Amino acid sequence: MSKVLYISWSGLPETAAGIRVYQIAKVLREAGNEVIFLSLSQPTAGKQDEIEYDGFHYILKGQSKSKIKNVENIFCGCTDFCVIKDTIITEKPDTVIVYNEKERMTKKIVSFCHPLGITVGADVTEWYELSRSKKWNYVVAKNVDYRIRTMDSKLDYIISISPFLTAYYQSHGCKNVIEIPPIMDCVKSEIVPTSHGVRHLVYAGAPAQKDLLLPYLIAIKDINDDRVKVVADIVGVTKEQVRTLLQIDDLEKSGIIAYGRVPHEECVKVIEKADFSILFRENLRYAKAGFSTKLSESLSLGIPVLCNAVGGADEIIIDGFNGIKIEGCDSASIMKAIERILLLDEGSIDAMKQHAIETAKQRFVGELYTSVLDRAVNMKP
Structure with a gap:
């Protein structure tokens, strides 16, 4: 059994990203592992920094009030990385999973965790189109592109959402690639018969x-x-x-x-x-x-x-x-x-x-x- 720190920018399972990490965490818990969430850049943080949801512990961290620090964070993840380090030191996980990291800090997380005997994995569900991204979205898309091409190969394992990502990572020497599509809480057992007409x-x-x-x-x-x-x-x-x-x-x-x-x-x-x-x-x-x-x-x-x-x-x-x-x-x-x-x-x-x-x-x-x-x-x- 391992203690897992799941890092994301999504919060509770109220969005597609939040649901994704929650569903993966439920699978891990079913296997006997303990999962703690670190949710960064949360608008509700400050009101209640730690909450319990469905037996999971969520640590919520808000954005800085400084626009300069937030811009700096987009480019290099300085603020978020400090929070991540502090949380790892406090929680002492056996492994860390990072969901769609966008701030070019995957390599820093790996370098910090490995000497402590902590493995690092990624949950990857997006690879944005640079040509379709504008302004700050372009910076984020560029960061993600750089991370996937140059940093993710340093990870101990990758949870890939699609056959395309799986094929890419496997062809680029990534150690352990696990393909997991969106997980559904319930799959129906019977169909609704088709009606005649329109x-x-x-x-x-x-x-x-x-x-x-x-x-x-x-x-x-x-x-x-x-x-x-x-x-x-x-x-x-x-x-x-x-x-x-x-x-x-x-x-x-x-x-x-x-x-x-x-x-x-x-x-x-x-x-x-x-x-x-x-x-x-x-x-x-x-x-x-x-x-x-x-x-x-x-x-x-x-x-x-x-x-x-x-x-x-x-x-x-x-x-x-x-x-x-x-x-x-x-x-x-x-x-x-x-x-x-x-x-x-x-x-x-x-x-x-x-x-x-x-x-x-x-x-x-x-x-x-x-x-x-x-x-x-x-x-x-």
Whole structure:
């Protein structure tokens, strides 16, 4: 059994990053290890610096009030590294896991820990696209790129979220690479049978700079030009945002229902009613390196995925088996894929739903990774 210090910039499991580290920690705890979280740059820090959540101890540290120190921290992690050192000295962990370190301090953490007999690993879920990053985001993207290319090989183990990252690290001599996609709390055991009539597709998320929503919405509008053949449920995006994107006022006439942001429980209910979920991304490194929780959650709920091929998480989608996969992500290609879905009978869609659940059980259940994670955190430096 090891004592694990899990360092992140995410806090409680209220965001994708927070959920990721929490789920990994639960797997480690199941194997008998103790996990403590050090959450840096937290806005709530100062009010309550240490809290307990689901049996885990969280140490919350806020940002400096000095803008100069915060800028300096982005470039070299000076402030955060001091906090990390103090926490390691106080908590005396056997191993340290750092989630998506962005401040070029991985090498410093390794150099500090190894003489103390402490192993160091990383949980890597992102490799940003430099060409798409602006201002401070470019600095962060550059730091991450530098860390992955020059520092991560010094680590004792790496938890990789995607096949792309796993292949990269293994080809560059990294010692121990463990691939763990997003872990789901629950994988459904039964599908919701497909109803006869209008098909339902769902998008649930916040597009930001990652997901391509406009080509999909154009395809929906065009395919429903004379009558509504397919309903597009959009969760996480408001009606006004969709109207602005499409430059139309009557969304429902085009079969588009925008829910805006809703509690997760309501979001799940909308997804469960769908025949397919959708996920379209550009064929760029950020899409290959990451692993969308939208995809893993959809399959876990028994909903096949309509996506485009980018060589990332989409590799687990087999066209016609647990989803529909297309090469392009333009509106014409998406429209053809939707037309394929409209030709499927209920039995064919139900078969895909069942295959979605089977895929999720083979990949997104925490206990699948208990032994390999336990070995990693308990090995000696």
